[in-house]
Amino acid sequence: xxxxxxxxxxxxxxxxxxxxxxxxxxxxxxxxxxxxxxxxxxxxxxxxxxxxxxxxxxxxxxxxxxxxxxxxxxxxxxxxxxxxxxxxxxxxxxxxxxxxxxxxxxxxxxxxxxxxxxxxxxxxxxxxxxxxxxxxxxxxxxxxxxxxxxxxxxxxxxxxxxxxxxxxxxxxxxxxxxxxxxxxxxxxxxxxxxxxxxxxxxxxxxxxxxxxxxxxxxxxxxxxxxxxxxxxxxxxxxxxxxxxxxxxxxxxxxxxxxxxxxxxxxxxxxxxxxxxxxxxxxxxxxxxxxxxxxxxxxxxxxxxxxxxxxxxxxxxxxxxxxxxxxxxxxxxxxxxxxxxxxxxxxxxxxxxxxxxxxxxxxxxxxxxxxxxxxxxxxxxxxxxxxxxxxxxxxxxx
Amino acid sequence: xxxxxxxxxxxxxxxxxxxxxxxxxxxxxxxxxxxxxxxxxxxxxxxxxxxxxxxxxxxxxxxxxxxxxxxxxxxxxxxxxxxxxxxxxxxxxxxxxxxxxxxxxxxxxxxxxxxxxxxxxxxxxxxxxxxxxxxxxxxxxxxxxxxxxxxxxxxxxxxxxxxxxxxxxxxxxxxxxxxxxxxxxxxxxxxxxxxxxxxxxxxxxxxxxxxxxxxxxxxxxxxxxxxxxxxxxxxxxxxxxxxxxxxxxxxxxxxxxxxxxxxxxxxxxxxxxxxxxxxxxxxxxxxxxxxxxxxxxxxxxxxxxxxxxxxxxxxxxxxxxxxxxxxxxxxxxxxxxxxxxxxxxxxxxxxxxxxxxxxxxxxxxxxxxxxxxxxxxxxxxxxxxxxxxxxxxxxxx
Numbered sequence: 001x002x003x004x005x006x007x008x009x010x011x012x013x014x015x016x017x018x019x020x021x022x023x024x025x026x027x028x029x030x031x032x033x034x035x036x037x038x039x040x041x042x043x044x045x046x047x048x049x050x051x052x053x054x055x056x057x058x059x060x061x062x063x064x065x066x067x068x069x070x071x072x073x074x075x076x077x078x079x080x081x082x083x084x085x086x087x088x089x090x091x092x093x094x095x096x097x098x099x100x101x102x103x104x105x106x107x108x109x110x111x112x113x114x115x116x117x118x119x120x121x122x123x124x125x126x127x128x129x130x131x132x133x134x135x136x137x138x139x140x141x142x143x144x145x146x147x148x149x150x151x152x153x154x155x156x157x158x159x160x161x162x163x164x165x166x167x168x169x170x171x172x173x174x175x176x177x178x179x180x181x182x183x184x185x186x187x188x189x190x191x192x193x194x195x196x197x198x199x200x201x202x203x204x205x206x207x208x209x210x211x212x213x214x215x216x217x218x219x220x221x222x223x224x225x226x227x228x229x230x231x232x233x234x235x236x237x238x239x240x241x242x243x244x245x246x247x248x249x250x251x252x253x254x255x256x257x258x259x260x261x262x263x264x265x266x267x268x269x270x271x272x273x274x275x276x277x278x279x280x281x282x283x284x285x286x287x288x289x290x291x292x293x294x295x296x297x298x299x300x301x302x303x304x305x306x307x308x309x310x311x312x313x314x315x316x317x318x319x320x321x322x323x324x325x326x327x328x329x330x331x332x333x334x335x336x337x338x339x340x341x342x343x344x345x346x347x348x349x350x351x352x353x354x355x356x357x358x359x360x361x362x363x364x365x366x367x368x369x370x371x372x373x374x375x376x377x378x379x380x381x382x383x384x385x386x387x388x389x390x391x392x393x394x395x396x397x
Numbered sequence: 398x399x400x401x402x403x404x405x406x407x408x409x410x411x412x413x414x415x416x417x418x419x420x421x422x423x424x425x426x427x428x429x430x431x432x433x434x435x436x437x438x439x440x441x442x443x444x445x446x447x448x449x450x451x452x453x454x455x456x457x458x459x460x461x462x463x464x465x466x467x468x469x470x471x472x473x474x475x476x477x478x479x480x481x482x483x484x485x486x487x488x489x490x491x492x493x494x495x496x497x498x499x500x501x502x503x504x505x506x507x508x509x510x511x512x513x514x515x516x517x518x519x520x521x522x523x524x525x526x527x528x529x530x531x532x533x534x535x536x537x538x539x540x541x542x543x544x545x546x547x548x549x550x551x552x553x554x555x556x557x558x559x560x561x562x563x564x565x566x567x568x569x570x571x572x573x574x575x576x577x578x579x580x581x582x583x584x585x586x587x588x589x590x591x592x593x594x595x596x597x598x599x600x601x602x603x604x605x606x607x608x609x610x611x612x613x614x615x616x617x618x619x620x621x622x623x624x625x626x627x628x629x630x631x632x633x634x635x636x637x638x639x640x641x642x643x644x645x646x647x648x649x650x651x652x653x654x655x656x657x658x659x660x661x662x663x664x665x666x667x668x669x670x671x672x673x674x675x676x677x678x679x680x681x682x683x684x685x686x687x688x689x690x691x692x693x694x695x696x697x698x699x700x701x702x703x704x705x706x707x708x709x710x711x712x713x714x715x716x717x718x719x720x721x722x723x724x725x726x727x728x729x730x731x732x733x734x735x736x737x738x739x740x741x742x743x744x745x746x747x748x749x750x751x752x753x754x755x756x757x758x759x760x761x762x763x764x765x766x767x768x769x770x771x772x773x774x775x776x777x778x779x780x781x782x783x784x785x786x787x788x789x790x791x792x793x794x
Binding site: 001002003005006007008009011012013016020024039041042043044045047050051054055058064066067068069070071072103104106107108109110111114115116117118132135136138139156196247248249250251252264267268269270271272274275277278279280281282283284285286287288348 | 413468506533678781
């Protein structure tokens with residue numbers, strides 16, 4: 001048996017572990033006693049057009065075609081719809097021949113990194129970063145190199161990055177809006193990043209790719225704009241998923257978009273196709289490919305998340321917690337009230353508050369709070385967050 | 398960029414290549430001029446219960462739960478339904494805790510082999526075998542060792558296998574009903590295989606696993622029974638898919654069942670979970686997990702395939718072609734009428750007949766004919782098969 005796989009299976013991701021614990025505890029003590037902030041499972045219903053489209057396809061389409069294999073890279077009409085939407089909204093060149101439909105963001109990342117990396121390569125990620133990046137990089141034969149971000153803003157620390165890039169650097173993972181910090185990288189950050197990668201690619205005589213993980217692109221508040229990376233850096237591979245924007249995380253539907261401006265873009269796209277094949281992805285689920293094609297430009301009602309963010313962030317600050325109020329995604333990344341975030345999370349559990357320690361996101365001393373839950377649960381949880389703060393001697397404003 | 402992935406992407410599977418050629422030629426010359434026998438895309442509609450269940454779930458279930466993440470190993474109720482069905486129909490021990498839902502058979506195989514194999518291991522497959530086994534074995538760090546089958550019956554040649562097993566053998570892939578031969582392994586074959594693997598596992602002091610690829614289990618004709626392998630050999634991992642039995646190939650839904658009797662079954666199951674995680678599979682598509690749970694024991698109308706088989710096999714024989722009339726799946730594996738199957742397929746193309754050379758299945762000198770097409774297309778194609786035989790000087794009975 002394979003040791004790495006056994007270890008990945010037996011030491012589940014911390015998030016999944018807490019999620020399973022929460023389900024068990026809710027069964028034992030009652031749902032109202034558990035405040036599960038562990039999982040990024042959207043609480044807002046998919047927009048109405050999703051159900052309408054599913055019903056229409058099921059009623060009107062010939063079923064063997066509807067549920068049949070698509071081309072490995074995805075149904076052509078679907079890829080065309082996505083390319084047209086990218087061109088229209090982002091003003092960048094896009095083309096169906098550079099889009100590869102996937103089973104969601106995790107598949108997009110694993111496939112992209114496997115297409116780009118060779119054994120011994122390094123992939124840089126900016127902490128805090130999504131815990132599974134390490135797993136995906138290692139599947140591609142590479143090593144994940146985590147880098148600290150600016151501790152005040154969680155923007156990329158470009159001077160740290162300059163020192164970290166080496167002859168082995170194959171790719172840099174960008175995730176904005178960020179999981180778990182919620183931070184959106186500014187145009188200034190993106191510009192500096194692109195300039196540095198251009199310089200370093202020349203210096204080392206190898207293309208350093210940006211792999212950008214974008215499931216939260218549409219989950220932004222207060223009119224913030226998320227820069228589209230192919231506009232700033234040609235060697236970019238966009239990994240998109242409809243999990244959050246259409247509230248379809250279980251359906252596993254997303255895509256990879258290789259910038260047509262990338263060096264050897266055609267070859268890179270073929271390597272993406274090859275990696276999908278090697279990893280056992282025959283095609284992305286057919287019914288949902290056709291469904292999302294009809295939902296371009298539609299997003300679940302994110303105003304609920306915005307209200308949740310405001311309610312929770314403002315209350316936590318008033319209780320004495322320290323946090324950056326984020327512009328996007330549905331996470332708060334909060335300073336733990338003691339040095340050891342694990343110990344802090346254990347104490348929070350006494351009040352039924354299930355939080356995820358930041359250590360697994362590469363940031364010790366923080367916790368992630370996923371606020372994609374019902375506003376009611378947030379309101380009911382606040383007295384417990386307050387008590388938790390009082391345990392640490394925080395005085396209340 | 399990764400060379401292996403680029404090559405896998407640029408040299409597409411021969412089957413996919415012919416399929417894409419067929420689509421293009423049909424556009425140019427008209428659909429009635431092309432007889433595409435290349436792809437195993439079911440032509441029989443999914444049974445009515447599939448659509449009914451999909452509509453019911455969409456109308457009745459709360460959408461964020463319906464489309465939400467399931468546990469990584471799959472929804473518990475779904476896994477329970479599958480385990481109960483296996484126990485009831487096969488009379489073997491099964492359990493939800495040993496079932497892992499997947500995105501179809503290719504995912505099941507890639508995950509299983511990745512869970513079992515270590516770098517340098519060997520995986521044995523019996524020719525003719527599904528072309529992608531080589532790719533999946535190599536993703537798992539192993540080397541595929543193809544073995545010839547009995548040329549008269551396409552049953553496993555156990556004496557050849559005895560010589561081929563080495564200290565590096567990690568697994569043997571079994572595929573019955575077989576793609577591309579359509580042959581069902583008899584109880585006698587399975588018994589001999591199990592006894593040999595038991596003996597060799599002891600001899601080498603390592604467990605040799607059977608990985609059994611079973612998408613065609615229900616596609617059998619004339620009351621033939623397909624032996625259930627966990628009954629004969631404890632170290633068995635069953636890879637199942639609903640692609641063919643429910644005519645849902647594009648929806649990517651299937652499962653892995655680790656026999657609870659396997660040595661270290663619990664650990665092996667965890668390695669399966671770990672491999673799914675490493676390869677980027679977060680969970681199998683949620684809506685279709687719930688759909689197939691309600692369709693246990695239902696199969697698309699396979700009588701159409703049986704009639705196709707009889708019509709085509711009998712006609713081809715009467716034209717002078719040599720073939721084993723198979724008991725299952727929806728393929729005929731036919732002797733090419735010249736030594737070079739590629740040249741034979743090129744000649745067949747002149748008549749619009751799109752066949753797949755056997756070389757990629759590990760059997761030179763044969764072609765695969767996928768008869769999961771409309772009976773009408775088969776009838777219209779027969780005169781061309783006859784002309785093709787006449788080109789080779791075959792006299793007609």
